[in-house]
Amino acid sequence: MMAAAGPERARILVTRKMMPDAERRIAASFRASLNPDDRPMSPAEILARAAEHDGILLTSFDKLGPDFIPALPPSIRIIATHSVGYDHLSIPQAREKGIAVTNTPGVLTDATADIALLLILGAARGASWGDRMVRENRWGDTTLVSPLGHDVSGRRLGILGMGRIGQAVAKRARAFGMALHYHSRRPVAAGDEHGARYHARFEDMLPHCDFLSINCASTPETRGIVNAASIALLPDGAIVVNTARGDIVDDDALIGALASGKLAAAGLDVFRGEPRIDPRYRALDNVFLLPHIGSATPGTRSAMAHKCIDNLEQFFRGERPADLLT
Structure with a gap:
């Protein structure tokens, strides 16, 4: 599993606003592009911005479609999804493209x-x-x-x-x-x-x-x-x-x-x-x-975000992420 030189040099695109403690941590650990206004991005916008990044932290709120992963630029090495479910991503496509995918089991x-x-x-x-x-x-x-x-x-x-x-x-x-x-x-x-x-x-x-x-x-x-x-x-x-x-x-x-x-x-x-x-x-x-609020507590959403960051840090240190799906 190839990885970038280290977390401090890796560029991470974060598609949605996260809990404040998690945003502080990812900003300190990576060159992170945050979404402070929590403005939903279209798949086309995520793809366009992905060319400037090494990894993406996205969510099940992002409606990506079957053509998303094949269209990702070569720079993207890992996708960390802020969710347990991963039906919004094609794991076989990611595996074929050599992209690591992680999720957040256990904490919600x-x-x-x-x-x-x-x-x-x-x-x-x-x-x-x-x-x-x-x-x-x-x-x-x-x-x-x-x-x-x-x-x-x-x-x-x-x-x-x-x-x-x-x-x-x-x-x-x-x-x-x-x-x-x-x-x-x-x-x-x-x-x-x-x-x-x-x-x-x-x-x-x-x-x-x-x-x-x-x-x-x-x-x-x-x-x-x-x-x-x-x-x-x-x-x-x-x-x-x-x-x-x-x-x-x-x-x-x-x-x-x-x-x-x-x-x-x-x-x-x-x-x-x-x-x-x-x-x-x-x-x-x-x-x-109810409007899909199963994980909607501050503690749970924070724990999910930190699990994403854990996986990203492990990957860019050259380690196997704990929650690797691919």
């Missing part, structure tokens, strides 16, 4: 798992419509029988993807006395399942899910896996929450199931094509919507 586990529990509770107990009733001065419309939410404690939770975040969700759900089930490519080590029952087939888990929490990576195998066929296998009145990636869900199928009553509710922090989401979600009263 708790924050994202907290949001998953918020979505479970918010979707089940009607947080969005309850908030609107108070704001719109409609509190007086409540009766003993309407509107009503749904119980969480003691219900069955299925977890799609039992990695770090899925395990953290399971740990939290146990506090609500939920019966846990999970599906992933293989069983996790004993103790990491937090009492959850493993299902080798996704379809076999679904009938046991009063709640389905989506925590898997977006891959060719998982994109669109929550679709009309899989939703049909859920119990009537189930609730779906997603803190992973929007393209794991078929929007037509989910919206149809919410409108028909097949699903009682959904809680979504991620969407296909975000922030330009399917407008039909906004018209549904039984959806609790």
Whole structure:
């Protein structure tokens, strides 16, 4: 793995504004081009500016497209993405071009798992419509029988993807006395399942899910896996929450199931094509919507940025970055 002479000489393009402590560190460690105004850059602008740099620190907010990596100039040796997911980058293309790619696993586990529990509770107990009733001065419309939410404690939770975040969700759900089930490519080590029952087939888990929490990576195998066929296998009145990636869900199928009553509710922090989401979600009263804030705490965003800088410093010292994907 070839690298520049050292961090102090490497030129790094930072596409979005980061937490202040991280910006101070990267400015001290590299010849860094920061984005203090947090102005979104188009792929064309990033490519044009990349010619003056050795590496790029970018984010999942940057909508790059399939032609981005092939068009990068030869000067770019590494891309550090300020995210765990890397579906916005083509790892095979980067590998073919000899560009190192790193991500930020581990540091946003708790924050994202907290949001998953918020979505479970918010979707089940009607947080969005309850908030609107108070704001719109409609509190007086409540009766003993309407509107009503749904119980969480003691219900069955299925977890799609039992990695770090899925395990953290399971740990939290146990506090609500939920019966846990999970599906992933293989069983996790004993103790990491937090009492959850493993299902080798996704379809076999679904009938046991009063709640389905989506925590898997977006891959060719998982994109669109929550679709009309899989939703049909859920119990009537189930609730779906997603803190992973929007393209794991078929929007037509989910919206149809919410409108028909097949699903009682959904809680979504991620969407296909975000922030330009399917407008039909906004018209549904039984959806609790968040703007992809799973990692949005000062401590988590700072830790993610520092992990990016760690990887960049390791690379330009000629070391293997801890979070290398290529």
